[in-house]
Amino acid sequence: MKLQLAIDELTLTEALEVLKDIHPYIDIVEVGTPFLIDAGREAVRQIKATYPQLEVLCDAKIMDAGAYEAQLAYDAGADYVTVLGITDDLTIKGCVEQAQKQVRQVMVDLICVENFAKRVPIIEAFGVDIIAVHTGADQQQAGRTPLEDLKELKQYTKDVQVAVAGGINAETIGDYVALDPDIVIVGSGILKADDPVAAAKEMKAALN
């Protein structure tokens, strides 16, 4: 089970500073969508160059031009790129084709996908590497969590890896681990903790 640190609201300078102490406790560094808007794929490039032993995920949330946008992320050094599950099949297929060319991985983000029973088997059949349930920040404000979504997702997947994101913290991580996802994605639960390094260490320990 891998721990993915989602960096959303930091500058590239701040992110590199935070990673100095946290990097031993995480497996994947996520350049989150707002971070990507702020810094562009240079963030992926610098994080990968600084921590080649870590995997880097570019949370581009691709909605169109799948092959082209995936290539932008992979060329910068990303091991994973995200594409939205609600988008056109052609876009997801484009990402998968590009990933296969560059020997990288595609994570599909199910944010706002309503019918898992219908959509998940179609997405898995495209050959994606990971399917992630994700309760967005705006939905979290409305009190939702991704726990039920993770349970439901696991009913419809066969061999694809599964990830979960959306407000997971030290108090709740055990509930998610019990459902045996392949990747647990944590952002604020680490970065906004009183002691981010201790929080990362605790989260990592909870996964083992």
Added chain:
Amino acid sequence: MKLQLAIDELTLTEALEVLKDIHPYIDIVEVGTPFLIDAGREAVRQIKATYPQLEVLCDAKIMDAGAYEAQLAYDAGADYVTVLGITDDLTIKGCVEQAQKQVRQVMVDLICVENFAKRVPIIEAFGVDIIAVHTGADQQQAGRTPLEDLKELKQYTKDVQVAVAGGINAETIGDYVALDPDIVIVGSGILKADDPVAAAKEMKAALN
């Protein structure tokens, strides 16, 4: 009727070079999604600083964290930011609230929205400024155009402005102009023309 130039596949240096000759013929410069992934919001900042007389749109295709991501774009100087019509209502509302705070505009991109009759009136009621029909690049490859979508959109809008994007070029622009959109968005139709400046000039003339 405004002409929006979508810049998708250029570097920031190339974009600034292209704009030197094209800027007199366009109203809005779009920092397209792949361009944003490549260069981050620095692209918005530099284009707005160089051409303060033009409007700049940041095609962030916001899917979550509406207020936060819209602010990133507006703070960099964007006059418009895009949010996806298929996303959560809370995210669109977050963008609108942020736009009102900063006196900027929100464009909703209907890419992959299937039921216009149901979704368009809801989106308009949130107080967005523009609703755009958009045939994605991957869908264009499959032979689709946004012409029928524009006709359909206009049946369901009241006062909101309307935009159209998706493979429009010098041969087809007349068909779109006949439907009287407020903004016509052109990318490859200008940037991949044999003579981009002549193409921009011709497109602009077609709108008047």
